[in-house]
Amino acid sequence: MNVLKRELRANFKGLLIWCAAAVFMIGAGMSKFSGLTAGDMRLNELVAGMPKAVQMFIGGGLFDLSKASGYYGMMYMYLLLMAAIYAVTLGAGTIAKEERDRTTEFLMVKPLSRQRIILEKLTAVLINTVIYDLCSLFVTIVVLSALDKDENMVSSIVTLTLGMLFVQLIFISLGSALASVYKDAKRATELSVSFLLGTYFIHIAMGMTDRLGFLRVLTPFDYFDTAKIVSGSSLSWEYVVLSILLVVLLTSITFIAYQKRDLKV
Amino acid sequence: MNIYLFELKTIKKNTIIWAVILSALCLLFMSIFPSYASNEEDVKAMLKGFPPEVISAFGLNVDTIFSVLGFYTFTLTYILFCGAVQAGNLGIGLISRENRAKTADFLLTKPIKRETVLTAKLLASLTSLVFTNIIYLAASTVICNMIKNKEFDGKALLLISLTLFFIQLTFVCIGTLCGIVFHRVKSVVTTSLCLSFAFFAVSMLDSFIDKDVLRFITPYKYFNSALIIKNLAYEPSSILTVLVVCTVCISASYLLYIKKDVRAA
Numbered sequence: 001m002n003v004l005k006r007e008l009r010a011n012f013k014g015l016l017i018w019c020a021a022a023v024f025m026i027g028a029g030m031s032k033f034s035g036l037t038a039g040d041m042r043l044n045e046l047v048a049g050m051p052k053a054v055q056m057f058i059g060g061g062l063f064d065l066s067k068a069s070g071y072y073g074m075m076y077m078y079l080l081l082m083a084a085i086y087a088v089t090l091g092a093g094t095i096a097k098e099e100r101d102r103t104t105e106f107l108m109v110k111p112l113s114r115q116r117i118i119l120e121k122l123t124a125v126l127i128n129t130v131i132y133d134l135c136s137l138f139v140t141i142v143v144l145s146a147l148d149k150d151e152n153m154v155s156s157i158v159t160l161t162l163g164m165l166f167v168q169l170i171f172i173s174l175g176s177a178l179a180s181v182y183k184d185a186k187r188a189t190e191l192s193v194s195f196l197l198g199t200y201f202i203h204i205a206m207g208m209t210d211r212l213g214f215l216r217v218l219t220p221f222d223y224f225d226t227a228k229i230v231s232g233s234s235l236s237w238e239y240v241v242l243s244i245l246l247v248v249l250l251t252s253i254t255f256i257a258y259q260k261r262d263l264k265v
Numbered sequence: 266m267n268i269y270l271f272e273l274k275t276i277k278k279n280t281i282i283w284a285v286i287l288s289a290l291c292l293l294f295m296s297i298f299p300s301y302a303s304n305e306e307d308v309k310a311m312l313k314g315f316p317p318e319v320i321s322a323f324g325l326n327v328d329t330i331f332s333v334l335g336f337y338t339f340t341l342t343y344i345l346f347c348g349a350v351q352a353g354n355l356g357i358g359l360i361s362r363e364n365r366a367k368t369a370d371f372l373l374t375k376p377i378k379r380e381t382v383l384t385a386k387l388l389a390s391l392t393s394l395v396f397t398n399i400i401y402l403a404a405s406t407v408i409c410n411m412i413k414n415k416e417f418d419g420k421a422l423l424l425i426s427l428t429l430f431f432i433q434l435t436f437v438c439i440g441t442l443c444g445i446v447f448h449r450v451k452s453v454v455t456t457s458l459c460l461s462f463a464f465f466a467v468s469m470l471d472s473f474i475d476k477d478v479l480r481f482i483t484p485y486k487y488f489n490s491a492l493i494i495k496n497l498a499y500e501p502s503s504i505l506t507v508l509v510v511c512t513v514c515i516s517a518s519y520l521l522y523i524k525k526d527v528r529a530a
Contacts, residue, residue, distance in 0.1 A: 021463075029470060032470075078466055081462070082466065085455075088455075089455045089459075092455075093451075096452075097451065100365070100452070186453075186454070189452050189454050189455055190454050193458055196458075197347060197458075201290060201293065201347070204294075204343055205293055205297060208297045208301060209297045209300050209301060212297075
């Protein structure tokens, strides 16, 4: 329990900063929303009929920008990227920091198994992530219902946030797995950041053309279709299963690799 | 001179990797262009029913969005984001690397002034940037010429690609200052990613912050590609902003670093 408490305390300041940043992003981003006039609506429909890449070029073509939920859908990808960055720094950082800060020996001489240490550390990370998500969920619901009173979008916001949590879990387990496998803390964080950016750029490239659909498995940013969720559907179960499998696989790697590993002292 | 050479050796591998990554990113995005451009006729046909004023009010210029340069400008946003991470790494790592590796006392007991140390390190970063950008300029020119469907202005392409250099330069300077001010930077890559993303996110908030103010706040908005294509020159204010920001950051870095209390290992 002590490791868990200590981790929570160490991550607390970071959590506050990230939550504040999320609140700012949601608030500032949504302030752009004003509801389009009827004249623009016609153009909106026109844009909806255009090829994917052109829509992306114009921005927000996939969403109904006359509704607050559509507006949120357009912004969601930035919020997701932000959440993923937070997740990957947490996941890789929590394992890598002991060796980077030269506190491994101090921790390892405690009468705790390595499994136990990892378990408590990952639990702390999970708690942090859930708090972050709840915070962003709460703010989103408050802001969106203030902007658009007629529309009931709580369920789609909850679904989107749930999708965000899945993506974060993938990146947390990826970061911690890499940090357990690689001895060099710097290398591990570099690699997990590269994975994050790589998958993000694949997501961007996929948005520009319809021909790259087969790459969807590769990028968690595309596992859950934002446009569909905003218009009312739920998370696609294939990708929920895939996410869970990935998380289980990567977390097992973390436990196994860390157990065997030669620690740098 | 020794420090300069040593630094160059340290960042050599990273520089090559980043130059390749940026060029590959350009290739990835631009390879989508041919399939994207094939939509031109359809979109033009769809837009026929709309009065030109409405279309231009929506920011829709068909000739621009289907030109090589228009598409390139669009993809450059993401390449700049990636380039900013590289530059941030260079800047933040510059001084904080010594603290983390506990080599600050080794370096500073050499009979060299701190100013000289910082100058040598900055020059090494500059060299790395110049190298990266030469590779990138060559790659982007070749790629754009390979995929073009009609002639475009080579000078405009060069000027637009060169904005990468100026923006990276700004990020190196901001990063250097951050590396000196926050003496407890733990992980260079994650800090740099957060720095680049923060500015990236702010540049999306163009309604919350006034557009004319925003272009001085976030480096991604210093240059206006549409105007560069039109005038075939940079706006004086763009260059001036880069100069002012860099000068301020670098002078502050010198002042702070000279007086800084460096912790010995």
